[in-house]
Amino acid sequence: MPSVSPKVTNSYIQGPTDIPLLDKTVGQCLEETVQRFPEREALVFCRDGVRRTFAQFKEEVDQAAAGLLALGLRKGDRLGMWGPNKYEWVLMQFATAQAGIILVSVNPAYQASELEFVLRKVGCKALVFPNQFKTQKYYDILKQTCPELEKSSPGGIKSKRLPDLSIVIMCDSKLPGTFHMDEVMQAGDSSHLKQLRAVQQTLSCHEPINIQFTSGTTGSPKGATLSHRNIVNNANLVGLRLGITDQESRSGLPAPLYHCLASVGGCMVMALHGTSCIFSSPSFEGKAALEAVSREKCSFLLGTPTMFIDMLSQPDFDSYDLSTLRGGIIAGSPVPPETMRTIITKMHMPELVVMPATCTVPGGQFVLVHLSWATSMCFLWGTGHQHGAQ
Numbered sequence: 001m002p003s004v005s006p007k008v009t010n011s012y013i014q015g016p017t018d019i020p021l022l023d024k025t026v027g028q029c030l031e032e033t034v035q036r037f038p039e040r041e042a043l044v045f046c047r048d049g050v051r052r053t054f055a056q057f058k059e060e061v062d063q064a065a066a067g068l069l070a071l072g073l074r075k076g077d078r079l080g081m082w083g084p085n086k087y088e089w090v091l092m093q094f095a096t097a098q099a100g101i102i103l104v105s106v107n108p109a110y111q112a113s114e115l116e117f118v119l120r121k122v123g124c125k126a127l128v129f130p131n132q133f134k135t136q137k138y139y140d141i142l143k144q145t146c147p148e149l150e151k152s153s154p155g156g157i158k159s160k161r162l163p164d165l166s167i168v169i170m171c172d173s174k175l176p177g178t179f180h181m182d183e184v185m186q187a188g189d190s191s192h193l194k195q196l197r198a199v200q201q202t203l204s205c206h207e208p209i210n211i212q213f214t215s216g217t218t219g220s221p222k223g224a225t226l227s228h229r230n231i232v233n234n235a236n237l238v239g240l241r242l243g244i245t246d247q248e249s250r251s252g253l254p255a256p257l258y259h260c261l262a263s264v265g266g267c268m269v270m271a272l273h274g275t276s277c278i279f280s281s282p283s284f285e286g287k288a289a290l291e292a293v294s295r296e297k298c299s300f301l302l303g304t305p306t307m308f309i310d311m312l313s314q315p316d317f318d319s320y321d322l323s324t325l326r327g328g329i330i331a332g333s334p335v336p337p338e339t340m341r342t343i344i345t346k347m348h349m350p351e352l353v354v355m356p357a358t359c360t361v362p363g364g365q366f367v368l369v370h371l372s373w374a375t376s377m378c379f380l381w382g383t384g385h386q387h388g389a390q
Contacts, residue, residue, distance in 0.1 A: 019236075021229070022232050026094065026231060026268070026271065029235075033271055033272065033274050037054050038055035039054075039055065040248060042056075042057045043057060043276070043277050044276065044277070045087050046288070046292050046296070047280070050087045054274070063185050064091050064095035065095040065188075066193045067183075067186070068099055070187035072155065075100030075199055077126070078124045078126075078211070079102070079103055080106045080124040081103060082108060082129040083171065084133045085253070085256060092128055093257075098200065099199055100199050102211060104119075104213075105211065105263065107221075107258050112142075114221060115145060116161060117220055118223070119165060122223060123164040126166070130171040131170060131173040139178075145159075146161065148177075149176070150176045150177055154179045154183075155179065169184055211225050212259075232268065232272065235265070235269045235272045238265050238269050242269075242300060242351070243351065244273045248274075250298045250299050251277055251298060251299065251300040252278050252292055252296070252328075253277055254284045254301075254307055255303050255304065261331045261355075265329055280292035284307055287316075290322070294320040298324060299325065299326055300326070300327055301349065302331070325348045326349065328349055328352060328353070329354075329355055330343065331354075331355045340354075
């Protein structure tokens, strides 16, 4: 019998072509938007008092990317971002993309066993986190799996249970075995910036750039690996669905950054369409979200059904000026029709995008859209390897 050679085919499936897919990297999208709107606000973290224009953000992204290269990270390495909604989260999201490093979105609620599973599964070389948030003492949790941390030199961790991990970066403290984020920002010199430019010339939009995990509530967390092309096109279509134009618009983001609703539907839409991302608090607070919408004059609001229900239930809800809102994303299925009606009428959001389900209510327009997580579930279960979903 003659041997049969397997036929190799492209895994991308062509759908409707009225809106062409973009073949751009995350870094290319940010660069183009910085050129268009250098002085426009890109990011606002209300609780921390952080504000960055697109030009300021791009400068710090390049500094951070060069710093990561100076620490020894290379294209294809995995960096885990573990923590609540802070400026450093978005900074690492785009700095890793610039340098071809794969960002691993780590649930800030993970305990030691879940953290160990995820870091081992994808082979994280670096991990970034704050010292503590609420009851989560991140450094102490990591020490449960990596007791070697406390006696290691920064960048020189050799862990028995986490053999790939060598670099730990802390956002707000400097504890034994770790770098402080300020050190990362200052580590890169002109040679590392030159190295960064060289790496960027080698990047392809088809290469992996982000690994997102399920919560693990039905077993061990499962990872989906997303390419630049996945994320860029999801963000492009979200922006088109929301009707974003070159006119300045601001998106309220009470949703967590480790989930694609905020990182792709918020931050990547920002980098592609020039919207401003408004983060009301490190984790969801209904009152803080309403305050941010009112004070920052948000055009869009992105959240889950329970988040919207919580905001509507605030005793002083009627005291907030939500008149600048015109739409947003509600991520959850199913969404009760009465909830949709109330959001449309009481929150001034007639143009509402529903993800990943759709329903029909008179008097409002809402459409089905799938973000990265929803469109990237054709993966090899438990491996964290992409299987061509787009």
